[in-house]
């Protein structure tokens with residue numbers, strides 16, 4: 001059996017969208033998006049509501065195709081390999097590229113311990129009790145939750161606070177050892193203290209997993225990300241990237257006046 005846990009093994013991977021377009025039926029919502037999300041860095045996707053950030057994020061781990069009317073064009077390269085290539089399995093992309101959603105979604109009646117391990121069944125990996133214990137502790141520690149739950153691992157995940165539930169969901173994502181973690185507004189349902197805890201967790205995690213985060217919070221994008229992409233959908237046009245670059249450049253010296261206006265809160 002493959003060792004379940006190799007704490008010293010860091011698999012940093014880059015993700016790249018190449019000329020990604022997306023449709024719902026005949027409504028085109030993204031137009032030829034090119035974006036490199038560098039290995040071991042945090043990439044923030046920002047932009048007004050409806051400009052296609054979440055759609056782009058869902059394309060990155062093949063969730064977009066779950067919507068019956070949805071289609072797409074372009075490529076998504078994980079370390080240079082197209083996740084949409086015919087020989088690549090859907091489950092492979094979902095294992096390599098995890099997702100944390102806006103609303104924390106642990107299995108509420110399942111124990112904290114079992115919540116962390118919930119994804120393992122999907123990947124078909126088997127583990128003994130000791131191995132599971134090590135994995136649960138490791139993932140909860142990485143998600144910044146271990147000290148708060150170590151004495152109540154058998155209690156239901158639904159009994160945790162919203163912020164703790166979100167960190168539990170991060171731990172659950174980490175248990176299958178993804179190469180990339182996608183986060184779709186992970187703090188929007190949380191209070192400021194829980195938000196800061198998640199942001200600290202993101203800082204810690206980027207040492208071992210590439211992170212892509214959608215956020216409406218400009219301060220958060222500036223605090224957590226290394227790279228930033230500004231999406232916009234103008235006057236019924238499909239969403240596209242207006243500007244991308246280092247977060248410092250996008251926030252402090254944007255080239256496009258629309259970026260300047262957006263990051264300074266002038267619209268959206």
Ligand SMILES: Nc1ncnc2c1ncn2[C@@H]1O[C@H](COP(=O)(O)OP(=O)(O)OP(=O)(O)O)[C@@H](O)[C@H]1O
Pocket residue numbers: 024029047048049050051052053054055056067
């Ligand atoms: N399941 C769906 N069916 C049809 N249209 C959809 C669906 N999901 C999103 N859309 C449309 O696609 C466009 C992009 O939506 P998307 O949610 O990706 O934008 P967003 O930038 O993430 O918005 P927000 O910041 O509000 O979450 C919008 O016009 C939206 O109405």
